[in-house]
Amino acid sequence: MAFDPKIKNDLIKILDEDRVKDDRVTLYTYRSDALILHPTMPMGVVFPENREELVAIVKLLHANQITFLPRGAGTGLSGGAIPKEGSVIIEMFRFRQIYDIDFANRSITVGPGVVNIKITEHVKENGYCFVPDPSSQKACTVGGNVAENSGGPHTLKYGVTVNHILGIEVVLPDGEVVELGGKQWGAPGPDLLGLFVGSEGTFGIVTKITCRLTPLPEKVITLLGIFPSVRDACSAVSNTIREGIIPAAMELIDNVVIQAVEKTIAPGFPLDAEAVLVVELEDMKDGIEEEASRVQAILNENNATEVRRAKNEEERALIWKARKEAFGALGTISPSYYVQDGVIPRSALPDVLGQISDIAQKYNLTIANVFHAGDGNLHPLILYNSKIPEEIEKADKAGIEILDICVSLGGSLSGEHGIGLEKQELMGTLYSSEDLSNMEWVRSFFNPQNLLNPGKIFPTPGKCAETKMGPQIVQSKSGVVA
Ligand SMILES: Cc1cc2nc3c(=O)[nH]c(=O)nc-3n(C[C@H](O)[C@H](O)[C@H](O)COP(=O)(O)OP(=O)(O)OC[C@H]3O[C@@H](n4cnc5c(N)ncnc54)[C@H](O)[C@@H]3O)c2cc1C
Numbered sequence: 001m002a003f004d005p006k007i008k009n010d011l012i013k014i015l016d017e018d019r020v021k022d023d024r025v026t027l028y029t030y031r032s033d034a035l036i037l038h039p040t041m042p043m044g045v046v047f048p049e050n051r052e053e054l055v056a057i058v059k060l061l062h063a064n065q066i067t068f069l070p071r072g073a074g075t076g077l078s079g080g081a082i083p084k085e086g087s088v089i090i091e092m093f094r095f096r097q098i099y100d101i102d103f104a105n106r107s108i109t110v111g112p113g114v115v116n117i118k119i120t121e122h123v124k125e126n127g128y129c130f131v132p133d134p135s136s137q138k139a140c141t142v143g144g145n146v147a148e149n150s151g152g153p154h155t156l157k158y159g160v161t162v163n164h165i166l167g168i169e170v171v172l173p174d175g176e177v178v179e180l181g182g183k184q185w186g187a188p189g190p191d192l193l194g195l196f197v198g199s200e201g202t203f204g205i206v207t208k209i210t211c212r213l214t215p216l217p218e219k220v221i222t223l224l225g226i227f228p229s230v231r232d233a234c235s236a237v238s239n240t241i242r243e244g245i246i247p248a249a250m251e252l253i254d255n256v257v258i259q260a261v262e263k264t265i266a267p268g269f270p271l272d273a274e275a276v277l278v279v280e281l282e283d284m285k286d287g288i289e290e291e292a293s294r295v296q297a298i299l300n301e302n303n304a305t306e307v308r309r310a311k312n313e314e315e316r317a318l319i320w321k322a323r324k325e326a327f328g329a330l331g332t333i334s335p336s337y338y339v340q341d342g343v344i345p346r347s348a349l350p351d352v353l354g355q356i357s358d359i360a361q362k363y364n365l366t367i368a369n370v371f372h373a374g375d376g377n378l379h380p381l382i383l384y385n386s387k388i389p390e391e392i393e394k395a396d397k398a399g400i401e402i403l404d405i406c407v408s409l410g411g412s413l414s415g416e417h418g419i420g421l422e423k424q425e426l427m428g429t430l431y432s433s434e435d436l437s438n439m440e441w442v443r444s445f446f447n448p449q450n451l452l453n454p455g456k457i458f459p460t461p462g463k464c465a466e467t468k469m470g471p472q473i474v475q476s477k478s479g480v481v482a
Pocket residue numbers: 033034069070071072073074075076077079080081092112133134135136139140141142143144145146147148149150151152153200201202204205206207327328416417453
């Protein structure tokens with residue numbers, strides 16, 4: 001796969017030669033995102049640096065009916081940035097401008113290639129932060145966050161990305177530039193901005209984002225409950241929320257993950273604990289101690305063997321480092337993992353974790369759990385060896401069974417990673433064909449010819465969604481690539 005020579009020449013007229021790439025190394029690098037399933041070669045990759053260049057590229061591709069898609073940092077876990085065969089990837093990482101910081105109106109306007117954590121780093125000294133904090137926040141871009149409507153540990157109290165975006169500038173698939181929202185909340189009329197956030201790179205390419213800034217809390221208390229069973233830790237989560245307390249974050253880490261993070265980050269979690277629960281409370285100074293005492297009591301009532309409290313910022317940061325780098329730490333105990341992202345009602349957590357453990361036994365695989373327990377957003381990490389094809393198949397089946405449980409309980413296929421091409425064929429388990437047609441109709445309003453990021457979210461025509469075709473783990477000619 002490579003650019004058609006005429007298209008390549010036209011692209012070079014818009015960009016410098018070294019920003020139009022279709023060499024083998026580039027094509028291999030960009031054939032996948034963090035999903036690492038379904039790798040597909042793009043036609044080539046282009047690296048625009050500003051809106052004018054982007055518009056010219058999009059108009060050229062549109063005129064030639066060539067499919068294309070934007071890519072941020074490629075940390076997506078549902079394959080959103082994996083190209084349909086022959087598509088052109090538009091790398092957005094160079095849109096890294098900070099255009100405007102407006103503390104009076106609590107907003108910051110940035111390019112979509114800005115890395116998530118950089119926003120808070122820019123405004124922290126002035127007492128503000130950008131709330132969405134995916135665990136990948138040191139790498140992922142705000143453009144990717146908008147596309148996926150990303151969440152993170154602090155979603156429980158503050159909501160997901162859509163709750164923190166005030167406005168965006170977008171290049172539509174025919175090259176038209178539009179603005180949705182602005183610097184203030186509350187534009188009248190249908191909420192097109194809300195519709196756009198979470199459209200997984202299929203409605204338009206975001207070129208500018210105005211984010212809402214949130215004041216840093218006056219006080220933060222981070223508790224660590226240590227539990228003899230995952231069931232007890234899960235019960236502590238639902239009982240805390242039942243009491244009307246909404247912590248900023250409630251994150252559960254099970255024993256498999258504890259073993260892994262102790263090897264890499266060494267946060268001092270007891271190796272014999274079956275689960276630890278991170279509970280973060282934050283607010284203005286008054287009242288928070290009382291709430292912390294109540295949460296501590298609830299953890300004890302649910303059989304916590306110990307409840308620790310971070311004594312200073314260093315201890316707090318270490319707990320969060322262990323939580324946020326947990327996926328990577330699993331590399332010390334397994335050659336590969338496949339992470340799922342199902343959602344269930346919080347009250348069902350204890351039972352579902354038991355069922356996941358049964359699925360692990362059935363397939364003779366280890367399934368680790370580290371997840372946003374307060375939101376009921378599971379992240380079972382199915383550990384397998386990508387060099388053993390039967391294990392790939394088993395991991396795939398186990399993932400589908402877990403999602404089936406989530407859907408059967410009235411939950412969802414994704415809490416934050418998106419559907420992408422990973423779960424598109426499962427959408428029929430959640431929605432009727434009428435629902436799906438209506439959603440596709442909405443997409444066609446923005447992207448009528450489906451030239452932008454085709455083959456995502458919706459079941460492939462002709463495949464029966466209700467057959468529950470799952471994510472297929474594929475093998476390349478050179479070996480297993482999952
Ligand atoms: C270790 C790890 C931990 C993670 N933790 C979390 C977590 O806690 N919460 C969470 O929600 N996610 C998490 N993720 C998933 C991922 O980081 C997020 O989905 C993130 O928002 C993707 O950003 P990105 O820049 O990498 O986007 P990419 O992966 O490059 O792209 C993702 C999608 O966004 C589209 N896109 C990219 N840029 C633009 C643009 N400018 N305009 C329009 N569309 C665009 C792409 O076409 C694609 O469909 C995690 C991933 C990893 C690897």
